[in-house]
Amino acid sequence: MSRFILAGVLSGALMMAGSYHGPATAQQSAASEVILAQAAPAPPPPNVEANIANLRRSLQITPAQEGPFNAFATVMRENARAEASAPHQPPANASAVDELRAEIQYDEVELTGLKRLLPALEGLYAVLTPAQKQAANAAFRQGPGG
Numbered sequence: 191m192s193r194f195i196l197a198g199v200l201s202g203a204l205m206m207a208g209s210y211h212g213p214a215t216a217q218q219s220a221a222s223e224v225i226l227a228q229a230a231p232a233p234p235p236p237n238v239e240a241n242i243a244n245l246r247r248s249l250q251i252t253p254a255q256e257g258p259f260n261a262f263a264t265v266m267r268e269n270a271r272a273e274a275s276a277p278h279q280p281p282a283n284a285s286a287v288d289e290l291r292a293e294i295q296y297d298e299v300e301l302t303g304l305k306r307l308l309p310a311l312e313g314l315y316a317v318l319t320p321a322q323k324q325a326a327n328a329a330f331r332q333g334p335g336g
Contacts, residue, residue, distance in 0.1 A: 239267075242263045245263075246259065248325055250322065254317070255314070258313045258314040261313060261314070262314045264310075269307060272299055277295070
């Protein structure tokens with residue numbers, strides 16, 4: 191249960207709409223992203239861009255709020271890249287110890303992302319109007335998927 195909450199916060203903390211990219215997506219893209227990581231950073235998953243656009247729209251970000259919003263969006267993208275490239279599933283024949291180890295490693299990636307996201311969210315939240323804060327609070331409580 192906490193994984194879904196953390197994943198929701200990471201990939202669309204304040205989103206009214208969005209989707210969680212599951213373990214299969216992370217596992218499928220992990221091998222290709224290792225190769226791409228050597229050449230250039232991988233683009234964030236498409237759902238993150240949709241979540242950012244939905245957030246911008248739902249909060250009605252003003253030109254004066256673009257800086258803090260863009261900082262928050264950048265951290266969301268970075269976190270999504272890190273989470274997508276983190277191996278989540280051990281091999282099919284893994285032991286219980288290997289499975290728990292994989293779970294811990296993935297959860298650490300999520301926790302690191304949350305720690306990076308907090309200052310960016312604080313910066314954004316500080317420039318929001320009371321109505322925008324109310325919208326942000328409501329979206330945050332809803333979690334992934336709206």
